[in-house]
Amino acid sequence: MSIAVQYPHDPRTAAPRRLDEAMIRCLALHVRRQIGVPADAPATAVGEVIRRSAEIVINGRIVSVAWDLAHPVHDETGAPVLGLCDVDPDEPDAAFVSINCAIAIGRDDLLRSTVTHELAHVIFDVPQALVARRAYRGVARDAAALHRLGSGAEARANAFMGAFLVPPVALHTRLLAYARVERLRLARGPHTGRPGSPILAADNPSDVVTGVFAALAGDFGVSDRFIAVRVARYGLMQGGRA
Numbered sequence: 001m002s003i004a005v006q007y008p009h010d011p012r013t014a015a016p017r018r019l020d021e022a023m024i025r026c027l028a029l030h031v032r033r034q035i036g037v038p039a040d041a042p043a044t045a046v047g048e049v050i051r052r053s054a055e056i057v058i059n060g061r062i063v064s065v066a067w068d069l070a071h072p073v074h075d076e077t078g079a080p081v082l083g084l085c086d087v088d089p090d091e092p093d094a095a096f097v098s099i100n101c102a103i104a105i106g107r108d109d110l111l112r113s114t115v116t117h118e119l120a121h122v123i124f125d126v127p128q129a130l131v132a133r134r135a136y137r138g139v140a141r142d143a144a145a146l147h148r149l150g151s152g153a154e155a156r157a158n159a160f161m162g163a164f165l166v167p168p169v170a171l172h173t174r175l176l177a178y179a180r181v182e183r184l185r186l187a188r189g190p191h192t193g194r195p196g197s198p199i200l201a202a203d204n205p206s207d208v209v210t211g212v213f214a215a216l217a218g219d220f221g222v223s224d225r226f227i228a229v230r231v232a233r234y235g236l237m238q239g240g241r242a
Helices: 021-035 046-052 108-124 126-132 143-147 153-165 168-182 206-220 224-234
Strands: 003-005 055-058 061-068 083-087 094-099 136-140
Touching (some): 003 021, 021 046, 021 108, 021 153, 055 108, 061 126, 083 126, 108 126, 136 153, 153 224, 168 206
Parallel strands (some): 061 094
Antiparallel strands (some): 055 061, 083 136
16 A cells, blocks of 8 residues: 655645645654554554555655665765665656665664655655656765754755654653653643643753653664754753754
């Protein structure tokens, strides 16, 4: 069964438009559900993501996705990179995704993040390249690239990746459970997590908060850094910084 996604786009060029972070999060959760991962479930199985995304219907266009996890991956200079997403103008309805398992060996969290980041490039960036019949290459060079904020295609892919792997409500719910166990102080503030729930106060012991982030990272199958970025982006801690 194909994954099907719809989002605002230019019907002539297929380029995304008016996609804010809230919309990207909703789309990530929609894809997650289609793959069969409940919204409140922790770690996502990489193999299932790859299997279910072999064909994606993007705004009505069917795109086949060929995944390669068996070979080294390099950029145009020959330097090793984590992953890339390619489009060949001679293959009008296909995307090619390569993941450098040699770099991610022993790092399931890095593999999971890279796969989801490249899936986002397929969803958001491949359609316009196919319509224009031009080459396209999106590259995830290193782990730091998976935390890039701001605007543009890479930031959009990271927003999708973050919400797919660590949904805001699921993260908030587990964060509060750990906070109760550790007797952390809570406060009120704006957030995009579980409606009506408090967030972590700013003056909790940093070593305890770090331990909670590590426990959450284990639950969701990502890195401690990944959790810190998500907590900051979702506003789940007062004065939280990525």
